[in-house]
Amino acid sequence: MQRNAKSTAALRKVKYFLLDMDGTIYLDTTLFDGTLEFLDILKQQGRRAIYITNNSSKSVKEYVKKLHNIGIEVPAEDFCTSAQALVYNLDKVKPGARIYLVGTPPLADYLRECGFTLLDDYTDDPALRPDYVVLGFDTTVTYEKLRIACDYLTDGVEFWATHPDMVCPMRPGHSVPDAGAFMLLFEGATGRRPSFVAGKPNPCMIQMCMDKYGLKPDEVAVVGDRLNTDILSAKNAGVISVCVLTGEATLADIDATPKERKPDYVFDSIKDIYEILKAARRPRGGRHA
Ligand SMILES: [Mg+2]
Numbered sequence: 001m002q003r004n005a006k007s008t009a010a011l012r013k014v015k016y017f018l019l020d021m022d023g024t025i026y027l028d029t030t031l032f033d034g035t036l037e038f039l040d041i042l043k044q045q046g047r048r049a050i051y052i053t054n055n056s057s058k059s060v061k062e063y064v065k066k067l068h069n070i071g072i073e074v075p076a077e078d079f080c081t082s083a084q085a086l087v088y089n090l091d092k093v094k095p096g097a098r099i100y101l102v103g104t105p106p107l108a109d110y111l112r113e114c115g116f117t118l119l120d121d122y123t124d125d126p127a128l129r130p131d132y133v134v135l136g137f138d139t140t141v142t143y144e145k146l147r148i149a150c151d152y153l154t155d156g157v158e159f160w161a162t163h164p165d166m167v168c169p170m171r172p173g174h175s176v177p178d179a180g181a182f183m184l185l186f187e188g189a190t191g192r193r194p195s196f197v198a199g200k201p202n203p204c205m206i207q208m209c210m211d212k213y214g215l216k217p218d219e220v221a222v223v224g225d226r227l228n229t230d231i232l233s234a235k236n237a238g239v240i241s242v243c244v245l246t247g248e249a250t251l252a253d254i255d256a257t258p259k260e261r262k263p264d265y266v267f268d269s270i271k272d273i274y275e276i277l278k279a280a281r282r283p284r285g286g287r288h289a
Contacts, residue, residue, distance in 0.1 A: 003251075004264065004265045005265070010264075011265060011273070011276055013218060014047065014221040015046075015215065016048050016215055016219060017223055017273075018050050018220060018239075019052065019223050020222070020224035020225060020229075021051055021053055022225075023169055023226070024223055025270060026070060027172065029069070029070055032270060033269065034269055034271025036071065038273055039072065041274055041278055042277070045280065049074075050079070050209050051067075051074060051078060052079075052222070053081050053082065054081075054082045054137075054163035054199035055082070055163070056081060056162035056163060057104045057139050059107075060084075061106075082136075082199030082205065083110055083111075084208070085198035085199060085208060086160060086198035087110075089204065091114070097117070100152050102133070102138050102141060103134065103135070129152065133152050133158070134160050135179055135186070135194065136161070136162040137162065137165070137168060137179045138182070139176075150186065159186075159193070160195065160198070161183060162179060163178075163179050163200065165180050165199070166181050167180075167181065169247065169248070200226075201228060205233070206220065206237035210239075217240075221234070221241070221242050222240070224243065224247075225246060225249055227243065227253060231249075241265070242263060243267070244266075246268075246269045246270070
């Protein structure tokens with residue numbers, strides 16, 4: 001079948017590859033065949049990889065360590081997370097906001113570092129109430145946290161979330177409930193859904209990278225394994241979309257996807273992108289990471 005909507009020439013012009021991680025460059029702690037070669041050829045050709053993730057349970061520091069442990073050296077500045085995208089937007093509307101967080105301690109620390117005040121308990125005093133309930137991927141969730149968040153949502157406190165993923169992949173064939181599943185829980189309990197969700201498919205993380213590095217849409221490709229987050233975020237940002245079949249999406253899923261949401265490129269794995277770039281020259285204006 002014809003898998004790619006665009007010629008490989010467009011892919012060879014890309015300067016910045018925004019990479020999803022789980023299911024795209026590794027699964028859990030196992031690097032995919034071709035990942036290191038792909039990252040290596042980007043450096044050789046003056047292109048750059050930026051690691052974008054919806055997972056708000058880990059800090060950037062933890063991601064630096066995780067990638068180091070599987071053999072990839074990446075500086076903290078080369079990550080872009082849904083937590084950063086949430087803060088980027090919260091800073092625009094309510095810097096220093098008071099927050100009730102359903103999230104992990106690393107996310108709590110990050111929000112405090114960014115100048116927000118985190119509340120620990122419920123209060124019915126309107127003057128002391130939080131400005132926002134923020135939902136992240138909370139692997140430390142307790143019934144008490146759910147109860148307090150529901151109380152604030154019932155009181156009408158603004159509701160934001162870091163990302164909409166229903167599950168987070170673990171070992172092959174298994175996953176754990178993610179922030180999207182908790183959104184359904186909160187909707188069932190209170191009728192409320194978040195008014196803003198920072199992570200993919202929102203193009204916010206992609207736009208943050210384009211602003212930071214001064215990039216045009218045809219210089220950017222998002223590579224990911226999920227149609228409704230990775231690929232849709234690229235479509236929403238107007239950049240090139242590349243789906244790899246090493247994670248969630250299957251060819252049958254792609255066939256069943258409406259034309260306007262289909263990825264520009266579909267490859268078995270990241271190794272195929274390496275093979276295409278290997279035959280390419282360095283893009284004009286590219287620089288080493
Ligand atoms: Mg993924």
